[in-house]
Amino acid sequence: MxxxxxxxxxxxxxxxxxxxxxxxxxxxxxxxxxxxxxxxxxxxxxxxxxxxxxxxxxxxxxxxNNLPRAIANRILRDAFKRSGVAKRELQITQVISKTFSNPCLFNFGEICTREYNPIEGWEVVVRVRQDLWTYHVDKSGKQIVLDPKVSALQILPKAIAYTILSDASNRSGVLIADLKITQATPKTFGNPCQFNFGEICTQQYDPVEGWEVIVKVKGQFWTYHVNKSGSQIVLDPKVSAINKS
Structure with a gap:
Protein backbone atom coordinates (compact mmCIF):
# COMPACT_ATOMS: atom_id res chain seq x y z
CA MET A 1 0.00 0.00 0.00
CA ASN A 65 49.87 -31.21 -34.99
CA ASN A 66 46.86 -33.07 -36.32
CA LEU A 67 47.45 -36.80 -36.02
CA PRO A 68 45.14 -38.84 -38.27
CA ARG A 69 42.85 -41.10 -36.30
CA ALA A 70 44.01 -44.19 -38.20
CA ILE A 71 47.65 -43.52 -37.22
CA ALA A 72 46.66 -42.79 -33.60
CA ASN A 73 44.88 -46.15 -33.50
CA ARG A 74 47.96 -47.94 -34.86
CA ILE A 75 50.12 -46.40 -32.15
CA LEU A 76 47.65 -47.33 -29.42
CA ARG A 77 47.42 -50.85 -30.85
CA ASP A 78 51.22 -51.16 -30.69
CA ALA A 79 51.25 -49.93 -27.08
CA PHE A 80 48.51 -52.44 -26.24
CA LYS A 81 50.43 -55.35 -27.80
CA ARG A 82 53.61 -54.42 -25.95
CA SER A 83 52.09 -53.65 -22.56
CA GLY A 84 48.93 -55.74 -22.40
CA VAL A 85 47.07 -52.64 -21.16
CA ALA A 86 43.60 -52.30 -22.71
CA LYS A 87 43.33 -49.61 -25.42
CA ARG A 88 40.60 -47.79 -23.49
CA GLU A 89 43.09 -47.30 -20.65
CA LEU A 90 45.81 -45.87 -22.91
CA GLN A 91 45.96 -42.14 -23.61
CA ILE A 92 47.82 -40.03 -26.16
CA THR A 93 48.95 -37.06 -24.08
CA GLN A 94 51.05 -35.14 -26.60
CA VAL A 95 51.44 -34.83 -30.37
CA ILE A 96 54.21 -32.71 -31.91
CA SER A 97 54.54 -32.24 -35.66
CA LYS A 98 58.21 -32.83 -36.58
CA THR A 99 60.69 -33.04 -39.41
CA PHE A 100 63.34 -35.60 -38.46
CA SER A 101 66.59 -34.73 -40.23
CA ASN A 102 67.40 -38.31 -41.17
CA PRO A 103 66.31 -41.92 -40.51
CA CYS A 104 68.87 -42.29 -37.73
CA LEU A 105 67.24 -39.53 -35.67
CA PHE A 106 63.80 -40.86 -36.55
CA ASN A 107 64.87 -44.21 -35.07
CA PHE A 108 66.06 -42.59 -31.82
CA GLY A 109 69.74 -42.97 -32.74
CA GLU A 110 72.05 -41.39 -30.18
CA ILE A 111 75.02 -41.02 -32.51
CA CYS A 112 73.86 -39.90 -35.97
CA THR A 113 75.53 -38.30 -38.96
CA ARG A 114 74.49 -34.86 -40.20
CA GLU A 115 73.11 -36.34 -43.38
CA TYR A 116 69.95 -34.50 -44.40
CA ASN A 117 67.38 -37.03 -45.52
CA PRO A 118 64.23 -35.69 -43.87
CA ILE A 119 61.26 -37.68 -42.64
CA GLU A 120 58.05 -35.75 -42.02
CA GLY A 121 55.96 -37.00 -39.14
CA TRP A 122 55.14 -36.69 -35.48
CA GLU A 123 56.52 -37.31 -32.01
CA VAL A 124 53.71 -38.90 -29.99
CA VAL A 125 53.63 -39.49 -26.24
CA VAL A 126 51.37 -42.23 -24.88
CA ARG A 127 50.49 -42.69 -21.21
CA VAL A 128 50.70 -46.38 -20.27
CA ARG A 129 49.59 -46.62 -16.65
CA GLN A 130 52.19 -44.50 -14.81
CA ASP A 131 54.69 -44.45 -17.69
CA LEU A 132 55.05 -42.15 -20.71
CA TRP A 133 56.11 -43.85 -23.94
CA THR A 134 57.53 -41.77 -26.79
CA TYR A 135 56.87 -42.82 -30.38
CA HIS A 136 58.13 -41.49 -33.71
CA VAL A 137 55.78 -41.99 -36.64
CA ASP A 138 56.10 -40.90 -40.25
CA LYS A 139 53.39 -39.04 -42.13
CA SER A 140 52.10 -42.17 -43.86
CA GLY A 141 51.88 -44.10 -40.59
CA LYS A 142 53.87 -46.99 -42.09
CA GLN A 143 56.85 -46.43 -39.81
CA ILE A 144 56.12 -46.42 -36.08
CA VAL A 145 59.11 -46.56 -33.73
CA LEU A 146 59.04 -46.73 -29.93
CA ASP A 147 61.87 -45.12 -27.97
CA PRO A 148 64.14 -48.06 -27.02
CA LYS A 149 64.76 -46.44 -23.63
CA VAL A 150 61.28 -47.47 -22.56
CA SER A 151 61.57 -50.19 -19.93
CA ALA A 152 62.00 -53.37 -21.96
CA LEU A 153 60.37 -55.62 -19.40
CA GLN A 154 57.21 -53.56 -19.77
CA ILE A 155 57.13 -53.79 -23.54
CA LEU A 156 57.86 -57.49 -24.08
CA PRO A 157 54.43 -58.80 -25.15
CA LYS A 158 52.94 -61.20 -22.64
CA ALA A 159 52.25 -63.81 -25.33
CA ILE A 160 55.94 -63.85 -26.35
CA ALA A 161 57.09 -63.96 -22.72
CA TYR A 162 54.83 -66.96 -22.12
CA THR A 163 56.17 -68.75 -25.23
CA ILE A 164 59.75 -68.25 -24.06
CA LEU A 165 58.97 -69.45 -20.54
CA SER A 166 57.15 -72.48 -21.98
CA ASP A 167 60.22 -73.36 -24.05
CA ALA A 168 62.49 -73.01 -21.03
CA SER A 169 60.12 -75.15 -18.98
CA ASN A 170 60.01 -77.90 -21.63
CA ARG A 171 63.81 -77.94 -21.90
CA SER A 172 64.52 -77.85 -18.18
CA GLY A 173 61.56 -79.59 -16.60
CA VAL A 174 61.11 -76.59 -14.29
CA LEU A 175 57.58 -75.30 -13.81
CA ILE A 176 56.79 -71.99 -15.52
CA ALA A 177 55.83 -70.56 -12.14
CA ASP A 178 59.41 -71.17 -10.95
CA LEU A 179 61.02 -69.46 -13.95
CA LYS A 180 61.67 -65.72 -14.21
CA ILE A 181 62.50 -63.34 -17.05
CA THR A 182 65.17 -61.10 -15.57
CA GLN A 183 65.95 -58.98 -18.62
CA ALA A 184 64.45 -58.16 -22.01
CA THR A 185 66.35 -55.84 -24.34
CA PRO A 186 64.94 -54.59 -27.67
CA LYS A 187 67.48 -55.38 -30.39
CA THR A 188 68.04 -55.11 -34.11
CA PHE A 189 70.10 -58.13 -35.11
CA GLY A 190 72.23 -57.32 -38.17
CA ASN A 191 71.18 -60.47 -40.02
CA PRO A 192 69.67 -63.94 -39.40
CA CYS A 193 73.13 -65.35 -38.65
CA GLN A 194 73.56 -62.99 -35.69
CA PHE A 195 69.97 -63.64 -34.62
CA ASN A 196 70.79 -67.36 -34.48
CA PHE A 197 73.86 -66.78 -32.26
CA GLY A 198 76.28 -67.35 -35.16
CA GLU A 199 79.89 -66.73 -34.15
CA ILE A 200 81.19 -66.16 -37.69
CA CYS A 201 78.73 -64.08 -39.70
CA THR A 202 79.00 -62.07 -42.89
CA GLN A 203 78.60 -58.30 -42.89
CA GLN A 204 75.38 -58.64 -44.87
CA TYR A 205 72.73 -56.28 -43.49
CA ASP A 206 69.42 -58.07 -43.36
CA PRO A 207 68.01 -56.86 -40.03
CA VAL A 208 65.81 -58.85 -37.70
CA GLU A 209 63.87 -56.75 -35.17
CA GLY A 210 63.25 -58.37 -31.81
CA TRP A 211 64.53 -58.87 -28.28
CA GLU A 212 67.31 -60.50 -26.34
CA VAL A 213 65.64 -62.16 -23.35
CA ILE A 214 67.33 -63.66 -20.30
CA VAL A 215 65.50 -66.28 -18.24
CA LYS A 216 66.58 -67.46 -14.80
CA VAL A 217 66.35 -71.25 -14.69
CA LYS A 218 67.35 -72.53 -11.25
CA GLY A 219 70.92 -71.25 -10.86
CA GLN A 220 71.48 -70.52 -14.55
CA PHE A 221 70.66 -67.66 -16.89
CA TRP A 222 69.48 -68.66 -20.34
CA THR A 223 69.70 -66.19 -23.23
CA TYR A 224 67.04 -66.23 -25.93
CA HIS A 225 66.70 -64.30 -29.17
CA VAL A 226 63.14 -63.72 -30.33
CA ASN A 227 61.86 -61.81 -33.34
CA LYS A 228 59.22 -59.09 -33.09
CA SER A 229 56.28 -61.32 -33.99
CA GLY A 230 57.38 -64.12 -31.66
CA SER A 231 57.39 -66.62 -34.53
CA GLN A 232 61.14 -67.29 -34.14
CA ILE A 233 62.64 -68.11 -30.74
CA VAL A 234 66.26 -69.26 -30.47
CA LEU A 235 68.09 -70.39 -27.32
CA ASP A 236 71.81 -69.66 -27.07
CA PRO A 237 73.45 -73.04 -27.89
CA LYS A 238 76.12 -72.37 -25.25
CA VAL A 239 73.51 -72.82 -22.53
CA SER A 240 74.12 -76.07 -20.72
CA ALA A 241 70.76 -77.77 -20.51
CA ILE A 242 69.59 -78.73 -17.05
CA ASN A 243 68.71 -82.37 -16.80
CA LYS A 244 65.02 -82.89 -16.30
CA SER A 245 64.23 -84.08 -12.82
Missing part, protein backbone atom coordinates in the same frame (compact mmCIF):
# COMPACT_ATOMS: atom_id res chain seq x y z
CA UNK A 2 2.81 2.37 0.93
CA UNK A 3 4.59 1.51 -2.37
CA UNK A 4 1.49 2.46 -4.38
CA UNK A 5 1.24 5.80 -2.58
CA UNK A 6 4.94 6.51 -3.35
CA UNK A 7 4.51 5.66 -7.06
CA UNK A 8 1.42 7.87 -7.31
CA UNK A 9 3.32 10.74 -5.72
CA UNK A 10 6.17 10.40 -8.23
CA UNK A 11 3.75 10.35 -11.20
CA UNK A 12 1.89 13.35 -9.84
CA UNK A 13 5.07 15.37 -9.31
CA UNK A 14 6.27 14.46 -12.81
CA UNK A 15 3.01 15.62 -14.41
CA UNK A 16 3.36 18.92 -12.59
CA UNK A 17 6.74 19.57 -14.25
CA UNK A 18 6.86 21.95 -17.25
CA UNK A 19 6.49 20.25 -20.66
CA UNK A 20 10.02 21.13 -21.71
CA UNK A 21 11.54 19.44 -18.72
CA UNK A 22 9.47 16.28 -19.26
CA UNK A 23 10.47 16.24 -22.97
CA UNK A 24 14.14 16.69 -22.04
CA UNK A 25 13.97 13.79 -19.61
CA UNK A 26 12.32 11.61 -22.23
CA UNK A 27 14.95 12.42 -24.85
CA UNK A 28 17.77 11.89 -22.39
CA UNK A 29 16.38 8.47 -21.44
CA UNK A 30 16.10 7.51 -25.10
CA UNK A 31 19.69 8.64 -25.77
CA UNK A 32 20.96 6.71 -22.80
CA UNK A 33 19.11 3.60 -23.93
CA UNK A 34 20.52 4.04 -27.46
CA UNK A 35 24.05 4.50 -26.13
CA UNK A 36 23.66 1.49 -23.90
CA UNK A 37 22.44 -0.58 -26.83
CA UNK A 38 25.34 0.65 -28.96
CA UNK A 39 27.87 -0.27 -26.31
CA UNK A 40 26.33 -3.71 -25.94
CA UNK A 41 26.45 -4.28 -29.68
CA UNK A 42 30.07 -3.09 -29.93
CA UNK A 43 31.14 -5.29 -27.03
CA UNK A 44 29.38 -8.23 -28.64
CA UNK A 45 31.13 -7.54 -31.95
CA UNK A 46 34.54 -7.38 -30.23
CA UNK A 47 33.80 -10.60 -28.36
CA UNK A 48 32.82 -12.34 -31.60
CA UNK A 49 36.03 -11.15 -33.33
CA UNK A 50 38.16 -12.29 -30.38
CA UNK A 51 36.41 -15.65 -30.26
CA UNK A 52 36.85 -16.17 -34.00
CA UNK A 53 40.54 -15.25 -33.77
CA UNK A 54 41.09 -17.66 -30.89
CA UNK A 55 39.24 -20.44 -32.65
CA UNK A 56 41.24 -19.84 -35.85
CA UNK A 57 44.51 -19.94 -33.90
CA UNK A 58 43.48 -23.15 -32.16
CA UNK A 59 42.37 -24.65 -35.47
CA UNK A 60 45.68 -23.81 -37.17
CA UNK A 61 47.61 -25.29 -34.24
CA UNK A 62 45.48 -28.41 -34.34
CA UNK A 63 46.10 -28.74 -38.08
CA UNK A 64 49.87 -28.49 -37.65
Missing amino acids: KSLIKVSAVIKSTLQLPRGVVLTLALTSTSLLSCGLGLTQNNTAVAVVNTNTTQLSQRLQAQS
Whole structure:
Protein backbone atom coordinates (compact mmCIF):
# COMPACT_ATOMS: atom_id res chain seq x y z
CA MET A 1 0.00 0.00 0.00
CA LYS A 2 2.81 2.37 0.93
CA SER A 3 4.59 1.51 -2.37
CA LEU A 4 1.49 2.46 -4.38
CA ILE A 5 1.24 5.80 -2.58
CA LYS A 6 4.94 6.51 -3.35
CA VAL A 7 4.51 5.66 -7.06
CA SER A 8 1.42 7.87 -7.31
CA ALA A 9 3.32 10.74 -5.72
CA VAL A 10 6.17 10.40 -8.23
CA ILE A 11 3.75 10.35 -11.20
CA LYS A 12 1.89 13.35 -9.84
CA SER A 13 5.07 15.37 -9.31
CA THR A 14 6.27 14.46 -12.81
CA LEU A 15 3.01 15.62 -14.41
CA GLN A 16 3.36 18.92 -12.59
CA LEU A 17 6.74 19.57 -14.25
CA PRO A 18 6.86 21.95 -17.25
CA ARG A 19 6.49 20.25 -20.66
CA GLY A 20 10.02 21.13 -21.71
CA VAL A 21 11.54 19.44 -18.72
CA VAL A 22 9.47 16.28 -19.26
CA LEU A 23 10.47 16.24 -22.97
CA THR A 24 14.14 16.69 -22.04
CA LEU A 25 13.97 13.79 -19.61
CA ALA A 26 12.32 11.61 -22.23
CA LEU A 27 14.95 12.42 -24.85
CA THR A 28 17.77 11.89 -22.39
CA SER A 29 16.38 8.47 -21.44
CA THR A 30 16.10 7.51 -25.10
CA SER A 31 19.69 8.64 -25.77
CA LEU A 32 20.96 6.71 -22.80
CA LEU A 33 19.11 3.60 -23.93
CA SER A 34 20.52 4.04 -27.46
CA CYS A 35 24.05 4.50 -26.13
CA GLY A 36 23.66 1.49 -23.90
CA LEU A 37 22.44 -0.58 -26.83
CA GLY A 38 25.34 0.65 -28.96
CA LEU A 39 27.87 -0.27 -26.31
CA THR A 40 26.33 -3.71 -25.94
CA GLN A 41 26.45 -4.28 -29.68
CA ASN A 42 30.07 -3.09 -29.93
CA ASN A 43 31.14 -5.29 -27.03
CA THR A 44 29.38 -8.23 -28.64
CA ALA A 45 31.13 -7.54 -31.95
CA VAL A 46 34.54 -7.38 -30.23
CA ALA A 47 33.80 -10.60 -28.36
CA VAL A 48 32.82 -12.34 -31.60
CA VAL A 49 36.03 -11.15 -33.33
CA ASN A 50 38.16 -12.29 -30.38
CA THR A 51 36.41 -15.65 -30.26
CA ASN A 52 36.85 -16.17 -34.00
CA THR A 53 40.54 -15.25 -33.77
CA THR A 54 41.09 -17.66 -30.89
CA GLN A 55 39.24 -20.44 -32.65
CA LEU A 56 41.24 -19.84 -35.85
CA SER A 57 44.51 -19.94 -33.90
CA GLN A 58 43.48 -23.15 -32.16
CA ARG A 59 42.37 -24.65 -35.47
CA LEU A 60 45.68 -23.81 -37.17
CA GLN A 61 47.61 -25.29 -34.24
CA ALA A 62 45.48 -28.41 -34.34
CA GLN A 63 46.10 -28.74 -38.08
CA SER A 64 49.87 -28.49 -37.65
CA ASN A 65 49.87 -31.21 -34.99
CA ASN A 66 46.86 -33.07 -36.32
CA LEU A 67 47.45 -36.80 -36.02
CA PRO A 68 45.14 -38.84 -38.27
CA ARG A 69 42.85 -41.10 -36.30
CA ALA A 70 44.01 -44.19 -38.20
CA ILE A 71 47.65 -43.52 -37.22
CA ALA A 72 46.66 -42.79 -33.60
CA ASN A 73 44.88 -46.15 -33.50
CA ARG A 74 47.96 -47.94 -34.86
CA ILE A 75 50.12 -46.40 -32.15
CA LEU A 76 47.65 -47.33 -29.42
CA ARG A 77 47.42 -50.85 -30.85
CA ASP A 78 51.22 -51.16 -30.69
CA ALA A 79 51.25 -49.93 -27.08
CA PHE A 80 48.51 -52.44 -26.24
CA LYS A 81 50.43 -55.35 -27.80
CA ARG A 82 53.61 -54.42 -25.95
CA SER A 83 52.09 -53.65 -22.56
CA GLY A 84 48.93 -55.74 -22.40
CA VAL A 85 47.07 -52.64 -21.16
CA ALA A 86 43.60 -52.30 -22.71
CA LYS A 87 43.33 -49.61 -25.42
CA ARG A 88 40.60 -47.79 -23.49
CA GLU A 89 43.09 -47.30 -20.65
CA LEU A 90 45.81 -45.87 -22.91
CA GLN A 91 45.96 -42.14 -23.61
CA ILE A 92 47.82 -40.03 -26.16
CA THR A 93 48.95 -37.06 -24.08
CA GLN A 94 51.05 -35.14 -26.60
CA VAL A 95 51.44 -34.83 -30.37
CA ILE A 96 54.21 -32.71 -31.91
CA SER A 97 54.54 -32.24 -35.66
CA LYS A 98 58.21 -32.83 -36.58
CA THR A 99 60.69 -33.04 -39.41
CA PHE A 100 63.34 -35.60 -38.46
CA SER A 101 66.59 -34.73 -40.23
CA ASN A 102 67.40 -38.31 -41.17
CA PRO A 103 66.31 -41.92 -40.51
CA CYS A 104 68.87 -42.29 -37.73
CA LEU A 105 67.24 -39.53 -35.67
CA PHE A 106 63.80 -40.86 -36.55
CA ASN A 107 64.87 -44.21 -35.07
CA PHE A 108 66.06 -42.59 -31.82
CA GLY A 109 69.74 -42.97 -32.74
CA GLU A 110 72.05 -41.39 -30.18
CA ILE A 111 75.02 -41.02 -32.51
CA CYS A 112 73.86 -39.90 -35.97
CA THR A 113 75.53 -38.30 -38.96
CA ARG A 114 74.49 -34.86 -40.20
CA GLU A 115 73.11 -36.34 -43.38
CA TYR A 116 69.95 -34.50 -44.40
CA ASN A 117 67.38 -37.03 -45.52
CA PRO A 118 64.23 -35.69 -43.87
CA ILE A 119 61.26 -37.68 -42.64
CA GLU A 120 58.05 -35.75 -42.02
CA GLY A 121 55.96 -37.00 -39.14
CA TRP A 122 55.14 -36.69 -35.48
CA GLU A 123 56.52 -37.31 -32.01
CA VAL A 124 53.71 -38.90 -29.99
CA VAL A 125 53.63 -39.49 -26.24
CA VAL A 126 51.37 -42.23 -24.88
CA ARG A 127 50.49 -42.69 -21.21
CA VAL A 128 50.70 -46.38 -20.27
CA ARG A 129 49.59 -46.62 -16.65
CA GLN A 130 52.19 -44.50 -14.81
CA ASP A 131 54.69 -44.45 -17.69
CA LEU A 132 55.05 -42.15 -20.71
CA TRP A 133 56.11 -43.85 -23.94
CA THR A 134 57.53 -41.77 -26.79
CA TYR A 135 56.87 -42.82 -30.38
CA HIS A 136 58.13 -41.49 -33.71
CA VAL A 137 55.78 -41.99 -36.64
CA ASP A 138 56.10 -40.90 -40.25
CA LYS A 139 53.39 -39.04 -42.13
CA SER A 140 52.10 -42.17 -43.86
CA GLY A 141 51.88 -44.10 -40.59
CA LYS A 142 53.87 -46.99 -42.09
CA GLN A 143 56.85 -46.43 -39.81
CA ILE A 144 56.12 -46.42 -36.08
CA VAL A 145 59.11 -46.56 -33.73
CA LEU A 146 59.04 -46.73 -29.93
CA ASP A 147 61.87 -45.12 -27.97
CA PRO A 148 64.14 -48.06 -27.02
CA LYS A 149 64.76 -46.44 -23.63
CA VAL A 150 61.28 -47.47 -22.56
CA SER A 151 61.57 -50.19 -19.93
CA ALA A 152 62.00 -53.37 -21.96
CA LEU A 153 60.37 -55.62 -19.40
CA GLN A 154 57.21 -53.56 -19.77
CA ILE A 155 57.13 -53.79 -23.54
CA LEU A 156 57.86 -57.49 -24.08
CA PRO A 157 54.43 -58.80 -25.15
CA LYS A 158 52.94 -61.20 -22.64
CA ALA A 159 52.25 -63.81 -25.33
CA ILE A 160 55.94 -63.85 -26.35
CA ALA A 161 57.09 -63.96 -22.72
CA TYR A 162 54.83 -66.96 -22.12
CA THR A 163 56.17 -68.75 -25.23
CA ILE A 164 59.75 -68.25 -24.06
CA LEU A 165 58.97 -69.45 -20.54
CA SER A 166 57.15 -72.48 -21.98
CA ASP A 167 60.22 -73.36 -24.05
CA ALA A 168 62.49 -73.01 -21.03
CA SER A 169 60.12 -75.15 -18.98
CA ASN A 170 60.01 -77.90 -21.63
CA ARG A 171 63.81 -77.94 -21.90
CA SER A 172 64.52 -77.85 -18.18
CA GLY A 173 61.56 -79.59 -16.60
CA VAL A 174 61.11 -76.59 -14.29
CA LEU A 175 57.58 -75.30 -13.81
CA ILE A 176 56.79 -71.99 -15.52
CA ALA A 177 55.83 -70.56 -12.14
CA ASP A 178 59.41 -71.17 -10.95
CA LEU A 179 61.02 -69.46 -13.95
CA LYS A 180 61.67 -65.72 -14.21
CA ILE A 181 62.50 -63.34 -17.05
CA THR A 182 65.17 -61.10 -15.57
CA GLN A 183 65.95 -58.98 -18.62
CA ALA A 184 64.45 -58.16 -22.01
CA THR A 185 66.35 -55.84 -24.34
CA PRO A 186 64.94 -54.59 -27.67
CA LYS A 187 67.48 -55.38 -30.39
CA THR A 188 68.04 -55.11 -34.11
CA PHE A 189 70.10 -58.13 -35.11
CA GLY A 190 72.23 -57.32 -38.17
CA ASN A 191 71.18 -60.47 -40.02
CA PRO A 192 69.67 -63.94 -39.40
CA CYS A 193 73.13 -65.35 -38.65
CA GLN A 194 73.56 -62.99 -35.69
CA PHE A 195 69.97 -63.64 -34.62
CA ASN A 196 70.79 -67.36 -34.48
CA PHE A 197 73.86 -66.78 -32.26
CA GLY A 198 76.28 -67.35 -35.16
CA GLU A 199 79.89 -66.73 -34.15
CA ILE A 200 81.19 -66.16 -37.69
CA CYS A 201 78.73 -64.08 -39.70
CA THR A 202 79.00 -62.07 -42.89
CA GLN A 203 78.60 -58.30 -42.89
CA GLN A 204 75.38 -58.64 -44.87
CA TYR A 205 72.73 -56.28 -43.49
CA ASP A 206 69.42 -58.07 -43.36
CA PRO A 207 68.01 -56.86 -40.03
CA VAL A 208 65.81 -58.85 -37.70
CA GLU A 209 63.87 -56.75 -35.17
CA GLY A 210 63.25 -58.37 -31.81
CA TRP A 211 64.53 -58.87 -28.28
CA GLU A 212 67.31 -60.50 -26.34
CA VAL A 213 65.64 -62.16 -23.35
CA ILE A 214 67.33 -63.66 -20.30
CA VAL A 215 65.50 -66.28 -18.24
CA LYS A 216 66.58 -67.46 -14.80
CA VAL A 217 66.35 -71.25 -14.69
CA LYS A 218 67.35 -72.53 -11.25
CA GLY A 219 70.92 -71.25 -10.86
CA GLN A 220 71.48 -70.52 -14.55
CA PHE A 221 70.66 -67.66 -16.89
CA TRP A 222 69.48 -68.66 -20.34
CA THR A 223 69.70 -66.19 -23.23
CA TYR A 224 67.04 -66.23 -25.93
CA HIS A 225 66.70 -64.30 -29.17
CA VAL A 226 63.14 -63.72 -30.33
CA ASN A 227 61.86 -61.81 -33.34
CA LYS A 228 59.22 -59.09 -33.09
CA SER A 229 56.28 -61.32 -33.99
CA GLY A 230 57.38 -64.12 -31.66
CA SER A 231 57.39 -66.62 -34.53
CA GLN A 232 61.14 -67.29 -34.14
CA ILE A 233 62.64 -68.11 -30.74
CA VAL A 234 66.26 -69.26 -30.47
CA LEU A 235 68.09 -70.39 -27.32
CA ASP A 236 71.81 -69.66 -27.07
CA PRO A 237 73.45 -73.04 -27.89
CA LYS A 238 76.12 -72.37 -25.25
CA VAL A 239 73.51 -72.82 -22.53
CA SER A 240 74.12 -76.07 -20.72
CA ALA A 241 70.76 -77.77 -20.51
CA ILE A 242 69.59 -78.73 -17.05
CA ASN A 243 68.71 -82.37 -16.80
CA LYS A 244 65.02 -82.89 -16.30
CA SER A 245 64.23 -84.08 -12.82
